[in-house]
Amino acid sequence: MPIEYDAVVVGSGPNGLAAAITLARAGCSVLVCEANATPGGGARSAELTLPGFLHDVCSAVHPLAVASPFFKTLPLERFGLTWIQPEVPLAHPLDDGSAACLHRDVDFTAEQLIGDSGAYRRVMKPLARNWEKLANEFLQPPLHLPRHPVALARFAIPAVCPATFLAKFLFKHEPARALFAGIAAHSFLPLEALVSSAFAFVLGLAGHSVGWPIPRGGSQRITNALANYLRELGGTIETNHRIDNLNDLPKSRAILLDVTVWEFLRMAGEQMPTRYRRRLESFRHAPGIFKIDYALSDPIPWKAEACRHAGTLHLGGSIDEIATTERDVARGKIPERPFVLVAQQSLFDETRAPGGQHTLWVYCHVPFNCAGDMTDRIESQVERFAPGFRDCILSRHKTRAADLEKSNPNLTGGDINGGAANLMQLIARPILSPTPYRTPMKGIYLCSSSTPPGGGVHGMCGYHAARVALHDCFSTRKP
Ligand SMILES: Cc1cc2nc3c(=O)[nH]c(=O)nc-3n(C[C@H](O)[C@H](O)[C@H](O)COP(=O)(O)OP(=O)(O)OC[C@H]3O[C@@H](n4cnc5c(N)ncnc54)[C@H](O)[C@@H]3O)c2cc1C
Incomplete structure (x- = not known):
């Protein structure tokens, strides 16, 4: 042939x-x-709930896309990709009505973490200064000759630690500990596991260095820009x-x-x-996720003011609560109070929903291939920090861990x-x-x-x- x-x-x-x-x-x-009928895999958007409400089918928040040394070399803006930086990249609400926040500025973030300001500054600032070097090191195969061995060693020593150990060693108070634990939970590892801290550092440092941005018009815009550039280079994409x-x-x-x-x-x-x-x-496999996309009549009535200005939120309460939840999930147990990741894109991007109304992107960690419906537990977590949330719901679209594979063969059992x-x-x-x-x-x-x-x-x-x-x-x- x-x-x-x-x-x-x-x-x-x-x-x-x-x-x-x-x-x-x-x-x-x-x-x-x-x-699939549309290209993009984990970077797609669609009207999943009601007409005019544009939801991110999978990924929503993109520190890694902006940090990607490869994407930086591509003319994606020419193909319509623009980034929006939410006013607060990440908020982590607590039961007393306050919220610990990750801001772009390390010093400003540290100042808000009262009692842990010095510790936060001491650990994050030198690493943030070396972000470009570090990103180049850890966005390639681990078996390589490092170009920045000293910077990498300074990162790797704390990064290899279990997140619960490191957060409690570094910080004395709940806000800083919970903030660190919530970011570490992106690892899908129990927070007592080695390298769970690495995720808190990589994503936390990315937040300080490049933000946690969202693409205007949805994650599909990343795919459209990549696909159109590929076509300009002569490539062909066959869907279905x-x-x-x-x-x-x-x-x-x-x-x-x-x-x-x-x-x-x-x-x-x-x-x-x-x-x-x-x-x-x-x-x-990693554990799975249960996802809900909402069409909302109003913005979410968060108790903590900072949450009303945040692109991403972590709902899980204290470090001990998040650690228990993630341990349960890793052991195959459905958590009573799940760790919930939230993105409220329409607060910052008016193309996502009809005027005055909103979209909400939410998922929680569940055991691998879990067929359970987490709707009540997720909504209770949101209500815990935003009483009245349920009154805003116009429509919801649920995706169970066990169903994710139907829309993308790569998502076996909900492992994303x-x-x-x-x-x-x-x-x-x-x-x-x-x-x-x-x-x-x-x-x-x-x-x-x-x-x-x-x-x-x-x-x-x-x-x-x-x-x-x-x-x-x-x-x-x-x-
Ligand atoms: C709900 C959810 C939320 C997420 N949130 C974020 C986030 O906010 N930020 C972030 O950075 N990442 C996020 N991720 C992770 C991110 O989407 C993935 O890590 C990323 O998309 C992986 O890219 P990939 O190209 O390896 O695979 P995929 O994006 O999964 O793409 C694989 C493609 O291959 C196709 N395919 C598979 N098998 C076949 C076959 N046999 N024949 C033809 N085609 C096939 C699939 O249909 C799919 O289009 C999320 C993922 C999910 C599911």
């Missing part, structure tokens, strides 16, 4: 599109096959084109798979060398990040190698969030995988 494309990419999530763009920029002809077997693909020199290890096993398990297949089979991000799987993702994207099957590369640096909309897995493919299969072309 003659070669039809230099490269075929399976999946048009942020990593698939990043891989396709990297290859197309190097002069390759590229086809992207996407199972699910690949069940690698043999179904048109002939090409390289195949890049924006699919998780489990989807890869389904597609090609029988063709894999036994040792590699066993390694993928032993890869562990391509596998657990524990210490072992951060280092060996999915295999221990400086180039974990390369598979033992010639010309086939994994480029999804099951590879480093893992979950999030940043495109770095796709970019790194494409560079390896260019090196192996197209040695004369430069990315």
Whole structure:
């Protein structure tokens, strides 16, 4: 069979599109096959509730996209992408009616954390100063020769600690501890686990350095900008084109798979060398999520004023409460008071809802593949910090952990990040190698969030995988 494309990419999530763009920029002809009717995977938007209410189907808040060294090289603004920085990037309401907040400015954040101002400043300021260097280090495979070893070591030593231990060691008071714990909970790890602090540092520092922005018009705009740039470079995207077997693909020199290890096993398990297949089979899932998108008649009546100006909120109360919740979830127990992540995009972007009305994006952590309905528990958590919330609800759209896979084969059991991000799987993702994207099957590369640096909309897995493919299969072309 003659070669039809230099490269075929399976999946048009942020990593698939990043891989396709990297290859197309190097002069390759590229086809992207996407199972869904719309491209974008975890970066899509749709009217899920009522006409005129635009919801982010998956990702909503994008510190990692703005921080991405690869996305920075792309002309995404030319293709309509603009970022909105909410007045307060993150608020964490507490039961006394106050809220601990992450602001862009480290000093201002520290000043608000009364009793822990000095400690917060001492730990975050030197790291924030080195943000650019650090972001370049941790947004690539962990097995690499660091270009900034001193900055990296200063980050890595506290980052490897369990979040509960570090927060209680560093801070004396609940607001700073809870704020740190809430950000660490993005890891989906029990907060007593090693490296759970890394997530608090990466996302906290990103908040100080690049903010926690939202794209004007929804996360679909990130995809549209990437997809239109790819088309300008000559790439083709075919939607409604699910690949069940690698043999179904048109002939090409390289195949890049924006699919998780489990989807890869389904597609090609029988063709894999036994040792590699066993390694993928032993890869562990993270817990899942239960998501609700709301159409609201009014802004949420938060008790704490700061919450009314925040793009993102973490609802989980104290550090001990969040730690208990995340421990329960990891053990397969449905939490009574779940840790709830909230984004209120329409407060800052009037394109999301009809005049005066609002959208709300909410999800909570649940055990892997959980089929339970968390609506009451989520709404009780919101009511706890915003009495009267239920009166604002016009419509809701629920997605259970066990259902997420129906809209994206990568979201098996509700795991949104391509596998657990524990210490072992951060280092060996999915295999221990400086180039974990390369598979033992010639010309086939994994480029999804099951590879480093893992979950999030940043495109770095796709970019790194494409560079390896260019090196192996197209040695004369430069990315
Ligand atoms: C509810 C939710 C909220 C999130 N919130 C955030 C957030 O706020 N910020 C953030 O940075 N990240 C967030 N994430 C995580 C982020 O969306 C993912 O980590 C990111 O999208 C991973 O990108 P990817 O390209 O690896 O995979 P995906 O985005 O999952 O894309 C994979 C694509 O491949 C397609 N595909 C899979 N199998 C096949 C096949 N066999 N044939 C053809 N096509 C196939 C899928 O349909 C999909 O379009 C969230 C995720 C979810 C689900």
